[in-house]
Amino acid sequence: MxxxxxxxxxxxxxxxxxxxxxxxxxxxxxxxxxxxxxxxxxxxxxxxxxxxxxxxxxxxxxAGILRLSRLREAAFPATGVLNPILARLAEATGEPAHASLRAGRDLGTIGVVESARSNRVYIEPGLMLPLHATASGVAYTAFARPELRAEVLARPLAAFTGATPTDGATLSARLEEARALGYACADQTFEDEVFGIAMPLFGPDGFACGALAVATPVARLTPDLQARVLAALAGAAREATQGMGGHVPDHHRIAA
Amino acid sequence: MxxxxxxxxxxxxxxxxxxxxxxxxxxxxxxxxxxxxxxxxxxxxxxxxxxxxxxxxxxxxxAGILRLSRLREAAFPATGVLNPILARLAEATGEPAHASLRAGRDLGTIGVVESARSNRVYIEPGLMLPLHATASGVAYTAFARPELRAEVLARPLAAFTGATPTDGATLSARLEEARALGYACADQTFEDEVFGIAMPLFGPDGFACGALAVATPVARLTPDLQARVLAALAGAAREATQGMGGHVPDHHRIAA
DNA sequence: CCTGTCGGTTCATTATATACACCAGTGTTT
DNA sequence: AAACACTGGTGTATATAATGAACCGACAGG
Structure with a gap:
């Protein structure tokens, strides 16, 4: 190596x-x-x-990392744009929201806003989200450049829980579903008892560059909550994409 | 290499x-x-x-830098602590304030708050501050571990302006002065027309880990302004050190 | 068409990274 | 106190990985 x-x-x-x-x-x-x-x-x-x-x-x-971080934020604001959006998203849904951007092979969590509830999903700061096993990862991959999709499907897919898709066919179906819906769900595919709902963030080229997600305990997930989360996510994701100078492609439609 | x-x-x-x-x-x-x-x-x-x-x-x-930055902030809050302090400092003095921490050989600027004035010093985000040629650098070096002082004096000292101290004797005198006063001033030693005033930030071991500084155009510097800046800096630096979990050593006294 | 520049690849040479053995210091356990 | 098991760090022969010149195809301008 x-x-x-x-x-x-x-x-x-x-x-x-x-x-x-x-x-x-x-x-x-x-x-x-x-x-x-x-x-x-x-x-x-x-x-x-x-x-x-x-x-x-x-x-x-x-501390050099902090310096580089400021430098990047000055040129390509992300954290600054995303944090207020995450705060509103967490407020609107009552569940913690997090944002992630492509960093190396996976998605790096760059912003988390907790909710006020005591029983809530805890998202570790700086957590890496595998592309095939998280709602964010699937939402991102589904709308990323085609080469990336092929590359992800070719990789060995590690199992994090019993529900993690580990074969290409299953993952491919999930990606197709995400492309059709405009968002992705992950039912305990990364962590037990956690249900994730995510929408892609788009770069200037119209391909995904990250994801915005809300995580809830499965026990609390109802169709009503899911609908509320999706509604809030749709607005938040559009706002985030625009705020970072990205471009939402025409084909990306949110099922209301 | x-x-x-x-x-x-x-x-x-x-x-x-x-x-x-x-x-x-x-x-x-x-x-x-x-x-x-x-x-x-x-x-x-x-x-x-x-x-x-x-x-x-x-x-x-x-974007991996943003992730690492969050990770470090979660373990050792610096930016989060310093930014509000910088904002108050800039407000109180009417001049831009900036904070820097040791990063590699020099000090890396990790926070800047501009003032409202139109004629003000501009501090580039992420700028590296040489230890011998800036108020922050001298304030830091004067209160850093003794080994570092020896190392800095042994290095070749690059000239940025005509006023940059380039020989060990001059720098050594400046460091002694800073140790006696508890702060450092830099009269156009890094950039023409810029006067810097800085105080050290201390780590848990009682040695400096960075600096807090205010930069003003030399044209505007009056004894009165300098006194106001020093008063504001003293409180801000103490607060910042404590906020980051540092320890102000007993021998560090601010000349009032 | 010619020219300069771009991002990227190849491969023989060589400089660089590696890992073992070793040292000194520290705290525990016997 | 003595043996032990750690620690962070150093030196050096060996082997591996970095290097850079030459080359490629693509693109832009003259």
Missing amino acids: RTVEKALKLLDFFDERHPVIGLSALARMSGIDKATVLRMLGDMAAAGLVEQDPASREWRLG | RTVEKALKLLDFFDERHPVIGLSALARMSGIDKATVLRMLGDMAAAGLVEQDPASREWRLG
Whole structure:
């Protein structure tokens, strides 16, 4: 594997449960030799992607990421546009809403607004959403560039729950359904007890660049709630696409 | 040079003036062969650090950065804490305020709040602030870990204006002055006509981890304005340090 | 038609990354 | 106290992965 790719994969070991990681632990997690990991961390630290706590000698994501993030937001506003839309969406539906954009192979969650309820789905910040196993992923893939659809179908499809589509035929049917409806649903395909409803966000080229989604506990899902969510999502997704400078293609129609 | 380091240096060519860059242009700017740059971009795209516009084939910073940024903010809130403080600081002083944190060799600007005035200093988003040539850099370096001070003094000091301190003795005096005063001033040492006033932000270990600064056009700087800025900065910096979980060391006293 | 530039690919050469062994420091357990 | 199991970090021979010149097809302008 390419060295740069390997080094950057180290970043993926940092998440909500592992905000700081020691050298040996990171080497163990990644299966890469300690000496190599250390050199990679040093290189990434020089770019500000990671930084080392001088006291504990543990590593964490670096402030350079915040700088790059600001830089990207200045050129292509996404977070700034999406957050207020997510807030209204969560308010209107009473369930947490989240937005994700293509980042590498999968969708990276870049915005989450929780709902006020106590029993609600928890969406981890920065969670990666697999394209075949989430409502967002299916909604995105269905309206992404055709090459991507073929590529996703060719990949091995990991099972996250018993309901995860793991064969190309099933996934292909889901994608067709999403294209017909204009949105995608995921009934516990990624996490048990969680039902996801998602609509694509479009880029300037008329192809999907991400998704907007609402997640509810299956126990609370009623036809009425689903209808309300869809109505709110449709407006929110259109607004989000326009706000980011995207273009909703003519063929994209929401079943009302 | 290490391959990973070289690859990540490519990210630094993206700024406000160059939000998207083509392959050949990036190769030219970096002095690295086209083929190598392409492979590096591919690896970084797999991690979501960059992405390619499918239409124009040009490259830009990727959405994965937004994801990582959220992840870091969830673990170590900085932007979220600093922005409201910056807003109040800009409001109180009438001049733009900015915050920066250590990112690699220099300070990376991670938050800027402009003032309402028409004639004001413009701070580019994501700008890197050299440690020896800016008020923020001097304030940070003066209160950073001693090893860092030695390292900075050992580096060659680039001149940005005629007033930039380029020899160790001058810089060393500036650092001593900053340590005595508790803040640093920069009279056109980075940009002509710009006067910067900065105070350090402290980490949990009692050493500086960044800086909070106000920039004014030299023409407008009066003793009165400087006093107002210093008063506002002192409160803001203390608040910011505490908000990020840092610890203001006992020896750090602000001359009132 | 010629020319310059673009993004991208190929492949022999070589420079770079790798992993083993090792070191020093620290905290636990015996 | 002594042995042990960790930790973060270093040095170096070996092998792997990075490199860059040449090349390709496409496109734009003169």
